[in-house]
Amino acid sequence: xxxxxxxxxxxxxxxxxxxxxxxxxxxxxxxxxxxxxxxxxxxxxxxxxxxxxxxxxxxxxxxxxxxxxxxxxxxxxxxxxxxxxxxxxxxxxxxxxxxxxxxxxxxxxxxxxxxxxxxxxxxxxxxxxxxxxxxxxxxxxxxxxxxxxxxxxxxxxxxxxxxxxxxxxxxxxxxxxxxxxxxxxxxxxxxxxxxxxxxxxxxxxxxxxxxxxxxxxxxxxxxxxxxxxxxxxxxxxxxxxxxxxxxxxxxxxxxxxxxxxxxxxxxxxxxxxxxxxxxxxxxxxxxxxxxxxxxxxxxxxxxxxxxxxxxxxxxxxxxxxxxxxxxxxxxxxxxxxxxxxxxxxxxxxxxxxxxxxxxxxxxxxxxxxxxxxxxxxxxxxxxxxxxxxxxxxxxxxxxxxxxxxxxxxxxxxxxxx
Amino acid sequence: xxxxxxxxxxxxxxxxxxxxxxxxxxxxxxxxxxxxxxxxxxxxxxxxxxxxxxxxxxxxxxxxxxxxxxxxxxxxxxxxxxxxxxxxxxxxxxxxxxxxxxxxxxxxxxxxxxxxxxxxxxxxxxxxxxxxxxxxxxxxxxxxxxxxxxxxxxxxxxxxxxxxxxxxxxxxxxxxxxxxxxxxxxxxxxxxxxxxxxxxxxxxxxxxxxxxxxxxxxxxxxxxxxxxxxxxxxxxxxxxxxxxxxxxxxxxxxxxxxxxxxxxxxxxxxxxxxxxxxxxxxxxxxxxxxxxxxxxxxxxxxxxxxxxxxxxxxxxxxxxxxxxxxxxxxxxxxxxxxxxxxxxxxxxxxxxxxxxxxxxxxxxxxxxxxxxxxxxxxxxxxxxxxxxxxxxxxxxxxxxxxxxxxxxxxxxxxxxxxxxxxxxxxxxxxxxxxxxxxxxxxxxxxxxxxxxx
Numbered sequence: 001x002x003x004x005x006x007x008x009x010x011x012x013x014x015x016x017x018x019x020x021x022x023x024x025x026x027x028x029x030x031x032x033x034x035x036x037x038x039x040x041x042x043x044x045x046x047x048x049x050x051x052x053x054x055x056x057x058x059x060x061x062x063x064x065x066x067x068x069x070x071x072x073x074x075x076x077x078x079x080x081x082x083x084x085x086x087x088x089x090x091x092x093x094x095x096x097x098x099x100x101x102x103x104x105x106x107x108x109x110x111x112x113x114x115x116x117x118x119x120x121x122x123x124x125x126x127x128x129x130x131x132x133x134x135x136x137x138x139x140x141x142x143x144x145x146x147x148x149x150x151x152x153x154x155x156x157x158x159x160x161x162x163x164x165x166x167x168x169x170x171x172x173x174x175x176x177x178x179x180x181x182x183x184x185x186x187x188x189x190x191x192x193x194x195x196x197x198x199x200x201x202x203x204x205x206x207x208x209x210x211x212x213x214x215x216x217x218x219x220x221x222x223x224x225x226x227x228x229x230x231x232x233x234x235x236x237x238x239x240x241x242x243x244x245x246x247x248x249x250x251x252x253x254x255x256x257x258x259x260x261x262x263x264x265x266x267x268x269x270x271x272x273x274x275x276x277x278x279x280x281x282x283x284x285x286x287x288x289x290x291x292x293x294x295x296x297x298x299x300x301x302x303x304x305x306x307x308x309x310x311x312x313x314x315x316x317x318x319x320x321x322x323x324x325x326x327x328x329x330x331x332x333x334x335x336x337x338x339x340x341x342x343x344x345x346x347x348x349x350x351x352x353x354x355x356x357x358x359x360x361x362x363x364x365x366x367x368x369x370x371x372x373x374x375x376x377x378x379x380x381x382x383x384x385x386x387x388x389x390x391x392x393x394x395x396x397x398x399x400x401x402x403x404x405x406x407x408x409x410x411x412x413x414x415x416x417x
Numbered sequence: 418x419x420x421x422x423x424x425x426x427x428x429x430x431x432x433x434x435x436x437x438x439x440x441x442x443x444x445x446x447x448x449x450x451x452x453x454x455x456x457x458x459x460x461x462x463x464x465x466x467x468x469x470x471x472x473x474x475x476x477x478x479x480x481x482x483x484x485x486x487x488x489x490x491x492x493x494x495x496x497x498x499x500x501x502x503x504x505x506x507x508x509x510x511x512x513x514x515x516x517x518x519x520x521x522x523x524x525x526x527x528x529x530x531x532x533x534x535x536x537x538x539x540x541x542x543x544x545x546x547x548x549x550x551x552x553x554x555x556x557x558x559x560x561x562x563x564x565x566x567x568x569x570x571x572x573x574x575x576x577x578x579x580x581x582x583x584x585x586x587x588x589x590x591x592x593x594x595x596x597x598x599x600x601x602x603x604x605x606x607x608x609x610x611x612x613x614x615x616x617x618x619x620x621x622x623x624x625x626x627x628x629x630x631x632x633x634x635x636x637x638x639x640x641x642x643x644x645x646x647x648x649x650x651x652x653x654x655x656x657x658x659x660x661x662x663x664x665x666x667x668x669x670x671x672x673x674x675x676x677x678x679x680x681x682x683x684x685x686x687x688x689x690x691x692x693x694x695x696x697x698x699x700x701x702x703x704x705x706x707x708x709x710x711x712x713x714x715x716x717x718x719x720x721x722x723x724x725x726x727x728x729x730x731x732x733x734x735x736x737x738x739x740x741x742x743x744x745x746x747x748x749x750x751x752x753x754x755x756x757x758x759x760x761x762x763x764x765x766x767x768x769x770x771x772x773x774x775x776x777x778x779x780x781x782x783x784x785x786x787x788x789x790x791x792x793x794x795x796x797x798x799x800x801x802x803x804x805x806x807x808x809x810x811x812x813x814x815x816x817x818x819x820x821x822x823x824x825x826x827x828x829x830x831x832x833x834x835x836x837x838x839x840x841x842x843x844x845x846x847x848x849x850x851x852x853x854x855x856x857x858x859x860x861x862x863x864x865x866x867x868x869x870x
Contacts, residue, residue, distance in 0.1 A: 282729030
């Protein structure tokens with residue numbers, strides 16, 4: 001990890017130490033009872049040990065801070081902090097010292113030094129210290145390049161560089177799934193549910209401080225990851241506020257197109273931009289990381305030329321009792337249609353009314369509402385299927401099955417209201 | 418059936434443990450001898466009962482000599498023979514061959530020598546070196562010696578050695594570990610001779626070997642037995658569930674004993690869960706521990722706060738620290754004040770504010786100048802603030818002022834890490850530390866922290 005230039009006797013030495021947060025020293029408690037042979041001896045040893053918690057020496061987690069012993073891992077979104085020390089190893093005074101620290105990635109070179117001014121002189125055994133911080137925004141190979149230039153007592157100008165290579169890894173695996181809602185009963189808008197699966201692919205636990213969805217201009221977002229408990233917003237994850245390594249968590253968001261985009265909602269085709277996820281996490285002693293995903297995209301479900309969506313349907317109906325539903329038929333094509341409605345029965349669904357009736361002409365991007373009656377002959381969760389629309393102009397039939405689900409109960413079990 | 422009250426000896430009823438062998442839990446009352454062992458020359462035999470029954474299990478024998486001094490070895494390598502010769506530590510032969518000598522070795526942190534002395538004393542009990550595989554007679558005293566030896570091996574972090582030496586004892590419930598097995602030595606007494614603390618050690622050892630689940634399993638069965646005993650006592654029965662005539666005050670002593678034992682088991686479980694990084698369960702377990710050790714409530718709540726800091730949940734850590742601050746009515750005094758300041762400092766660390774954390778640690782030093790933790794932590798903060806020289810000055814000052822307390826491996830780890838950061842001449846300074854350690858520390862000193870390779 002440490003690539004140096006060919007050896008040359010320099011008066012100054014450069015040392016670099018990555019400053020991850022310190023860790024807490026843990027003790028191994030060994031106790032006994034008064035009646036045992038050592039009596040109070042073992043307990044006294046623990047009391048005298050400076051690293052135990054006074055008054056609770058059996059507690060393993062102490063209070064002594066220990067400096068990091070190795071470079072560790074570094075992940076995208078975290079802050080890279082490092083101590084850079086230039087020490088005068090010689091016994092002469094050195095002049096005009098300039099220390100520069102740059103970070104080289106595959107795409108850019110950044111200057112990290114706090115000050116760009118030269119230090120006038122550095123006495124023997126003294127040092128110039130700097131702590132640099134950098135929020136890592138790229139994955140892959142990073143090289144910390146430290147350059148030191150100085151002038152010796154005799155006026156000779158000297159220069160050397162040191163390179164420190166490290167890898168930045170990916171901390172999270174994010175998968176997204178989109179679900180289309182069945183039409184909202186109160187307003188005919190297209191709700192889209194986004195499920196974001198976030199997996200911790202680091203080697204230590206992560207506290208998820210904030211996971212939010214920033215919607216694109218087309219949508220309003222409602223997060224569905226908290227519940228209201230006694231007036232307080234409690235996370236759906238309960239007391240498990242952190243992710244262990246390799247654990248996955250799902251977050252749910254509901255996106256509604258904004259009013260001005262709502263009319264177009266019925267005829268959205270192709271790819272739409274939904275928004276992006278903003279994730280903030282913390283690890284040991286509050287070490288912070290932050291990532292944003294790229295813009296999440298959704299392929300609009302193909303509605304084809306004619307879209308049939310459900311407007312109203314009861315949740316629960318009685319066995320063999322007719323019930324009403326209303327549908328909305330939208331012409332998503334560029335041409336006028338002349339539609340004929342056909343109803344086909346299934347094993348459980350029986351339509352009431354006249355099949356094969358004409359619905360009339362439907363112009364492009366316009367819709368009509370349809371009231372239908374049906375009944376179910378089978379108990380349980382039944383799927384409403386069997387509607388067919390035929391475009392008489394093109395002689396094309398569009399089939400609509402599994403439009404919605406309804407719960408069918410025996411009429412002997414009356415719902416309590 | 419006959420009542421056992423006539424067989425009860427001694428003033429205070431001491432309960433021994435009865436494991437999985439049978440369903441009854443026996444009473445035994447005796448006090449463990451806390452006087453020094455009779456001065457036995459090494460090698461002489463203790464006359465024992467005529468044991469015609471071959472012991473099925475329970476052969477145990479202390480293995481190998483543990484004496485050695487890592488500090489002296491390093492001195493030979495880095496400081497030369499003249500310096501190494503000056504290093505004087507107590508060893509097993511330089512003290513009285515009794516518990517008095519053992520105590521000296523333990524106190525002076527010459528635990529390797531202490532382990533060896535235990536071995537010699539066990540040899541005197543007929544359980545000497547190389548006697549593995551031969552019939553052994555356990556006594557309460559020999560088991561206590563085993564306990565001390567095993568406890569010291571764990572303190573020395575020699576977990577594999579401890580596991581090896583525990584092996585012949587099985588799950589601590591073999592027949593020859595019960596009083597009933599030695600009717601001539603302990604007439605009428607019943608129950609396990611194994612010290613409760615040895616059972617705790619046996620359970621905890623597994624997590625240090627990388628088997629925390631096994632630790633939890635053992636602790637759970639101990640918890641079950643302790644709970645059952647307490648239930649029996651609460652119902653006015655004897656510990657093993659039988660009818661009893663024991664006085665109220667003796668029962669109370671037994672209840673207190675078993676309650677404290679149950680508390681110790683819960684403490685172990687909480688620590689084990691923490692080691693397994695099962696933070697949710699660990700936090701719950703520590704809350705239970707508070708019920709058994711209410712006097713440790715502020716320390717335990719602060720510890721839970723630190724767990725949340727480790728996870729990265731700074732807000733919940735803050736809540737716990739605030740709860741501790743609210744207890745000022747119940748607790749006061751120096752220790753509590755220090756706890757509150759320590760928590761504040763840790764919260765600042767969690768909020769990335771090293772300057773404020775340094776201020777809080779320094780505040781502790783104002784009221785407790787000798788506080789090792791505050792000193793060490795303040796120095797650590799200085800490093801993060803870019804003040805290497807100041808940090809070194811603080812730690813070196815600590816070590817020079819009070820080497821008895823400050824030559825601790827965690828402090829020395831920090832010191833040597835900073836020496837390596839400071840200059841290429843860190844070797845000299847580390848050797849100077851070695852010299853300081855050589856003067857003060859016993860053979861149990863963990864030399865890894867000196868980073869001399």
